[in-house]
Amino acid sequence: MTTHETEEDFLPSGDDRSLVLTDTLRDVAVVTVIAIPLQLIATDLSLLQVLAGMLALYVVCVIGLLLTTFLPFYLPSVAWISLVGIALTMPFMPWAEWFVGLVSGIDFLALAVPCLAYAGLAISSLELSVMRRSGWKILVVAVLVFVGTYVGSAAIADLVLRVTS
Amino acid sequence: MDTVKTLARAWPIHLVVLVVGIVSQLIGVRSIPIGIGTILLLPLLFAFVFTLLLNPHVVPPMGRLIRPRLAAAASPLIVVAIMPFIAKFGTTIGPSIEEIIRSGPALLLQELGNLGTIALAFPVAIWVFRMGRESIGAAHSIAREPNIAIIADRYGLRSAEGTGVMGVYVMGTLFGTFVFAIVASVLATAEVFSIEALAMACGVGSGSMMAACSGALAEAVPGSTDSIVALAGASNLLTYATGMYVSLFVALPLVEWMYRKIRPDDPGNRRPAETQEATS
Numbered sequence: 001m002t003t004h005e006t007e008e009d010f011l012p013s014g015d016d017r018s019l020v021l022t023d024t025l026r027d028v029a030v031v032t033v034i035a036i037p038l039q040l041i042a043t044d045l046s047l048l049q050v051l052a053g054m055l056a057l058y059v060v061c062v063i064g065l066l067l068t069t070f071l072p073f074y075l076p077s078v079a080w081i082s083l084v085g086i087a088l089t090m091p092f093m094p095w096a097e098w099f100v101g102l103v104s105g106i107d108f109l110a111l112a113v114p115c116l117a118y119a120g121l122a123i124s125s126l127e128l129s130v131m132r133r134s135g136w137k138i139l140v141v142a143v144l145v146f147v148g149t150y151v152g153s154a155a156i157a158d159l160v161l162r163v164t165s
Numbered sequence: 166m167d168t169v170k171t172l173a174r175a176w177p178i179h180l181v182v183l184v185v186g187i188v189s190q191l192i193g194v195r196s197i198p199i200g201i202g203t204i205l206l207l208p209l210l211f212a213f214v215f216t217l218l219l220n221p222h223v224v225p226p227m228g229r230l231i232r233p234r235l236a237a238a239a240s241p242l243i244v245v246a247i248m249p250f251i252a253k254f255g256t257t258i259g260p261s262i263e264e265i266i267r268s269g270p271a272l273l274l275q276e277l278g279n280l281g282t283i284a285l286a287f288p289v290a291i292w293v294f295r296m297g298r299e300s301i302g303a304a305h306s307i308a309r310e311p312n313i314a315i316i317a318d319r320y321g322l323r324s325a326e327g328t329g330v331m332g333v334y335v336m337g338t339l340f341g342t343f344v345f346a347i348v349a350s351v352l353a354t355a356e357v358f359s360i361e362a363l364a365m366a367c368g369v370g371s372g373s374m375m376a377a378c379s380g381a382l383a384e385a386v387p388g389s390t391d392s393i394v395a396l397a398g399a400s401n402l403l404t405y406a407t408g409m410y411v412s413l414f415v416a417l418p419l420v421e422w423m424y425r426k427i428r429p430d431d432p433g434n435r436r437p438a439e440t441q442e443a444t445s
Contacts, residue, residue, distance in 0.1 A: 027245040034183045035249060041190040042208075060252035078244070078251045078372065079405045082398065085255015090262055103256045108394055109207060109383070111253055112376035113189055115246035116209040116342065117182040119373060120216030121231070121239035127335045128222060134332035137294045141303050142336035144286035146344045149307045149369050150378070152281015153400075154352065158362035160271035 021069050024077075025062060032058045034114050042110035049105060056102040057111075060085045175238050177231060182246075185215045194384055196350075205350040205381045209373070210342060247372040254398030261395035268361065272400055275365050276407045279306060283420055290329075291427055298424065298433045302329030305420045307370050308337055311409040315417065325433060341370060346377040353385035360386050364393040368400025369408075375401045 032054050039050045064081030068074075087093075089100050131139075189211035197204045220236055221228035258265060265272070282304055290300035302320070306312040308330050313322075320326040345367070352363055360382065367378035379397040383390040425434055 024245060027242060028248050030179055031242070031246045032249055034179065034186060037183070038186050038190045041187065054249070057249045057252040057256075060255065061248045064248070064252070076405055078247060079402060081248055081251045082255040082258070082402045085252045085257075086259045086262070089256045089259025091260060093259075096259065100256060100260055103253060106253055108250065108253045108257070109209065109376070109380040110190055111250040112209045112247070112373065112380065113186045113212045114182050115243060115250060115376070116213040116373055117185045117189075117216045118178070118239045118242045118246050119338065120213045120218075121178060121181065121220050121236050122243055123217060123220055123222060123339065124237060124240070125222045125233075127338065130331055130335045131339065134328070134335070137290075137296065138299075138303060138329070138332035139336050139340070141286050141290045141294070141296075141300075142308075142333040142340070143344055144289055145282045145304060145307060145333055146337065146341060146370070146374075147348055148282040148285030149279050150281075150345065150348055150366050151278075151352075152284070153275040153278025153366035153369050154358045154362045155281070156278045157271045157275035157365040158358040160274050161268065161359060161362055164270055 021065060024065055028058060028061045028065070031114055032061075035111055038110040038113055039106060042107040043105055045105045053103050053106040056099060057106065060088065175235070175242075177235060178239050178242070181216065181219060181231065185212050185219070189215065196384075199351070203350055203354045203385065204347050205384050207346055207377060207380050207384070209376060209380065210346060213342060243373075247376075250376060251372060251398075254394060254401070257391055257394045258398050258402075261392065264392065265395060265399045268365070268396065268399075271362070272365055272396070272403060273407075275362075275400065276369075276403060276411055277415070278366060279369060279408065279411050280416060280419070282307065283416060283423075287420060287423065291424075296329070297428075297431060298325040299329035299332070301417075301420050301424055302326035302331075303333045304329075305416045306330075306408075306412040308333035309371050309408075312412050315409065315413050319417075337370070337374070341374050342377040345370065345374045346381045349378040350381040350385050353382050360389055360393065361396055364396035365400045367393075367397035368402070368404050370404075372401070 035054055036050055039045065039054065040047065043050070045053070061081050064084045065077055067080045067084070068077040089096050189208040192211050193208060195206040197206065217223050219227050219231060221231055221233045222236060287300060287304035290296045290304050302316050302325070313330055313334055316322070316326055316330040322331060349363060349367065352358060353360065363382055364379060367375050367382065375397055379393050382393045386393070
């Protein structure tokens, strides 16, 4: 169980090789089940369509997690899952149309809701003490960091898109 | 089996997430018009605020509902819960692969937009708040896990630089999704940058920041949801691959150099210089 006792072991979730595969597969399954009612609220899909879509996404996660565990070089599991999702849905794949049909109706915004719910519960007393110690100045700097990064990236992307298209 | 036992222990957490998720989703997307654009409040933001209020560390009386030790079990579940979401993003990138490749140069170069933080946040930290070497850790990057690892490796987390990066990390965990949702929805409705550029920029941070950001864009410009999701997802994937290197080889040396120019007399400047000499 992760309780952040000191700041030295406060290096969360960056390296996920330590996750036990069976536990992770079980937890992804639980999260997938939680997502079902949320999808029913967010979309016009039938229960069967939601079940099929979520099962398809679960399969993508499972393949990604297996690759993370068993391939000799390390990439974060989310990167593998993303790559598996891309590989399965490339236009030239024989099953691409069928697979995209399964998942295209799934609402991506509703999929992010459980994640943020866990995040709210996971805020620990250590994080609150870091916040109190750093104070409002770090908050202002942090907001400027986010705005600066976002606007910086958007400005470069916009410029390059204008030049190249 | 052990797997079943730990699930049995964590069930109150999953139950809270299920109930909070349903309530948040029922509230749906709420928009607040402001002068220059519209702020969109998304279900994921509601979910975060609700569980924050149920968190015994934040609101101690909640300890009767959820024991503090149990709340700690939610921490590893964050990365697990983002997985189906990331999978969905992948399946949106695949079909749009041609558009992604056409946008390749823009996607690659916008990774350098990370340096925008140095232009905006670093001067404020240095000259407005008179911060010391904390400003190096705080302003060199968006302070997600890979960036913390770099700072921890070079300076240690108990150093001034470590305090800076941890401060921004925690603020990002607490407020990052809100900042991204607000900035993205305002910029999308203000129509300064193209929606494709805004979508690419959504990928610069963590998965939940990307979710809030691309969600806000998709709500603001409903017709291009697939394109927004594909570009944001591709950019985020690229950030996993390149973000750490931009931070390590460009951003951190740059802020370190700037700091030495601005504050040549800071005694803290010496230590990393010595270790650099020792390693080169």
